[in-house]
Amino acid sequence: MRTDHSESTAFAESLTQNPYVLSPWNLTGFIIWARTADEDDIDQAIGVVSIIDHFNPRFPFGEPPVIIERPDLDREWTMLHLACTDEDCDLCQRAWGEYDFFWIGPWTCPTIVGDEDEDVHTISLRAGACGCGLHDMILR
Numbered sequence: 164m165r166t167d168h169s170e171s172t173a174f175a176e177s178l179t180q181n182p183y184v185l186s187p188w189n190l191t192g193f194i195i196w197a198r199t200a201d202e203d204d205i206d207q208a209i210g211v212v213s214i215i216d217h218f219n220p221r222f223p224f225g226e227p228p229v230i231i232e233r234p235d236l237d238r239e240w241t242m243l244h245l246a247c248t249d250e251d252c253d254l255c256q257r258a259w260g261e262y263d264f265f266w267i268g269p270w271t272c273p274t275i276v277g278d279e280d281e282d283v284h285t286i287s288l289r290a291g292a293c294g295c296g297l298h299d300m301i302l303r
Contacts, residue, residue, distance in 0.1 A: 175207035180265040183277040185286055189264050190214065190229070192297040196270035197231045197240075205231065205240060212266040213243040217252060219260030226262060272297040 193212070197205055209231070216226045229242040247255050247263075254261045267276065274293040277286040 172207065174204050175211045177268070178208065178211050179267045181267050181276055182263075182265055183279065183281070183286075184265055184267060184271065185275040185277075185283065185290060186262060186264040188275040188290055189266070189271055190262075192270035192272060192275075193264065193266070193268070194229070194231065195297060196268070197233070200269075202233075202236050202238065205233070208266075208268060209240045209242065212264070212268075213245050215247050215263040215265075216244050217247045217254035217261045217263070218256075218258050220258055221260060226260065270297060 193208075197208075200208075214226070214229065216222075219226065226244055228244065231240040231242065233239065244262075249255070272290065272293055272295045274295070275286060275290045277283075
């Protein structure tokens, strides 16, 4: 049993955010990672990460939950969904039901992270050619 608080939260503290990550690819990577990740790492990640939902008239109270199931651990986790709070958000105004998952961790393939100078199409092409296994399900 760990008693050092800094050791027990080290994983959560290593997680960062990047607004230029491809959210669907990144969330898929998170779900794939959680299938085999250490239980303590999942607990820490779930305590930190969240999905930002943009307005969708089909789901006025938010998108359906993302549930991580681990039968081998006899556990499941529900990811936190937060509503976008940006009053000028283009995604919310379009009402397409998009979401953001900007959390960067061991589930994030570097090919799906861009920067302010790259468009989504360029990042998607690079990620599609990767074959790393972290986001393969998005292509199926």
